[in-house]
Amino acid sequence: MKVYLNGTFLEHTEAKVSVADRGFLFGDGVYEVTRVVNGNFFREQDHLDRLDAGLADLQIRLSSDLRNSIPGISREILQQNNLLEGEASVYLQITRGAVWPRTHTFPEPAAEPTVYISASSFTPHTKLHESGVDTIKVPDVRWARCNIKTVNLLPNILAKQRAQDEGVNSAIMIRDGVVTESPNANIFGVKNGTLYTFPESNYILSGITRKTVIDIAEKLNISIKFIPISEHKLYELDELFFSGTTTDIQPINRVDGKPIGAGKPGPVVRAIQAEYHQMLRSAESKPKKAV
Numbered sequence: 675m676k677v678y679l680n681g682t683f684l685e686h687t688e689a690k691v692s693v694a695d696r697g698f699l700f701g702d703g704v705y706e707v708t709r710v711v712n713g714n715f716f717r718e719q720d721h722l723d724r725l726d727a728g729l730a731d732l733q734i735r736l737s738s739d740l741r742n743s744i745p746g747i748s749r750e751i752l753q754q755n756n757l758l759e760g761e762a763s764v765y766l767q768i769t770r771g772a773v774w775p776r777t778h779t780f781p782e783p784a785a786e787p788t789v790y791i792s793a794s795s796f797t798p799h800t801k802l803h804e805s806g807v808d809t810i811k812v813p814d815v816r817w818a819r820c821n822i823k824t825v826n827l828l829p830n831i832l833a834k835q836r837a838q839d840e841g842v843n844s845a846i847m848i849r850d851g852v853v854t855e856s857p858n859a860n861i862f863g864v865k866n867g868t869l870y871t872f873p874e875s876n877y878i879l880s881g882i883t884r885k886t887v888i889d890i891a892e893k894l895n896i897s898i899k900f901i902p903i904s905e906h907k908l909y910e911l912d913e914l915f916f917s918g919t920t921t922d923i924q925p926i927n928r929v930d931g932k933p934i935g936a937g938k939p940g941p942v943v944r945a946i947q948a949e950y951h952q953m954l955r956s957a958e959s960k961p962k963k964a965v
């Protein structure tokens with residue numbers, strides 16, 4: 675598998691990062707994961723916009739030449755790995771770079787950011803999309819800048835691991851008595867035909883798939899309210915589902931063993947799934963052009 679690291683395309687086994695890299699030492703960096711169908715990037719500009727916003731929030735500065743080369747490098751890495759046909763995902767990570775000695779404050783002068791891009795083939799979780807999944811509630815113990823897609827993912831990892839240890843697919847994170855999101859997806863509830871989801875803010879990641887669901891709701895005339903779902907009202911919902919780049923649209927059947935609605939995927943999530951898959955498929959037919 676070939677990857678890109680700091681200007682070079684090389685075998686992933688040969689790609690090495692310094693022990694002084696601030697990504698390694700502090701988790702001081704951001705990442706993006708983008709879906710690619712037959713060489714076409716799904717909502718690429720949205721991912722690049724979120725990347726730019728994250729870099730700006732962390733004050734990591736990339737030269738404009740390097741920033742502008744990211745779409746081209748991403749395509750090159752797909753090509754070098756024969757991933758221009760079928761489903762793939764591209765992973766991009768940018769850290770504040772390597773500086774010795776270790777200090778908390780930003781290095782002066784600034785280091786050259788570390789830029790890493792890889793691509794893998796991707797298999798959608800079709801069976802789970804069909805069946806729906808079970809989940810548990812966990813406290814959302816993350817910081818208050820969850821809108822930044824930082825590589826610092828420990829609370830997310832611990833929550834996802836706890837779900838796996840308890841024999842379910844994922845976790846629903848609760849902060850101050852309301853549902854925020856899952857360790858790697860946003861969450862929507864449905865009550866009487868209306869969608870409910872946590873408002874865009876510093877307490878959730880503004881998911882690109884979440885944005886796509888909002889677009890779909892508009893297209894299908896489904897009303898949507900950006901109001902958090904209370905923990906104690908979870909079981910009054912008719913439906914509940916995840917949205918995410920690698921999760922797609924995934925119905926949630928049970929939380930902590932208790933059913934949501936009928937305990938199986940309902941009509942609203944089915945309609946949104948159908949539209950979403952159509953949008954992904956229509957990405958297939960678009961020309962393979964760089965943005």
Ligand SMILES: Cc1ncc(COP(=O)(O)O)c(C=O)c1O
Pocket residue numbers: 830855856857858859860878879880881882883884917918919920
């Ligand atoms: C915490 C969190 N929320 C939401 C999402 C979904 O975002 P997107 O739809 O852009 O993949 C992710 C994706 O990794 C995530 O890590």
